[in-house]
Amino acid sequence: MKTIAIVPVKRFANAKTRLADALPARSRVALMQAMVTDVLIALRRAQLVDGVVVVTGEEIAEQIAVNYGAEVVTDQQDQGHSAAVAAGIQWAVGRGAERVLLVPGDCPVLDPDEVDGLLAADPAATADAAAPLGPEVTIVPDRHGTGTNGLVLRPPGIMAAAFGPGSRARHAEAARAAGAAVYEAEPRSLVLDVDTGEDLEALRQHLEEHRGGASHTRGLLPRIL
Secondary structure, three states: OOOOEEEEEEEHOOOHHHHHOOOOHHHOOOHHHHHHHHHHHHHOOOOOOOEEEEEEEHHHHHHHHHHOOOOEEEEOOOOOOOHHHHHHHHHHHHHHOOEEEEEEOOOOOOOOHHHHHHHHHOHHHHHOOOOOOOOOEEEEOOOOOOOOEEEEEEEOOOOOOOOHHHHHHHHHHHHOOOOOEEOOOOOOOHOOOOOHHHHHHHHHHHHHOOOOHHHHHHHHHHHHH
16 A cells, blocks of 8 residues: 655744744754654655655755655645645645655654554555455544644545644544544654643653654754753
């Protein structure tokens, strides 16, 4: 089953404004660069991901994507997470994707083994190719339990993503309305995103407690905190 991961990335100057109290603008830009790099490295190492596309209007993010073997869909309007995801899904369908994984660029501890585990949990991963399979949506909530950090959509266009506050319930409702079976998963490395100073502290603690992974973010944090 051809699976494409979609990573929407806002322009760095407009990203992570809720971190303004914790980090100056230059440090926030550096953090975004490091986190996006770590996410792309993890996706490239995942065995069940056949391709990665970054949807962005940020030139630095485009270059990072190219450097790590990802495709780029240019989002000149910087329309927001959900609109960027829609553009990515359209691109992926045009390249023959049967399933998409939607991943934010701010989950730097993303583990390729956990990505594979998330995708392998889909019954389509082991089903007889001749057996009919209904649509499925897997939701990965954020660590607060109300937002959404990741979505697995099979087929890719089964529903429109609608990220933002309360999106976990919103995505479940949209999936059911589309006739999809709905599942939830909480891979540890995808639950931890960074939007606030509290999230940044949780990330710092996680990196202190766990070795390996997130090499770019891990190397940057001591220089900016």
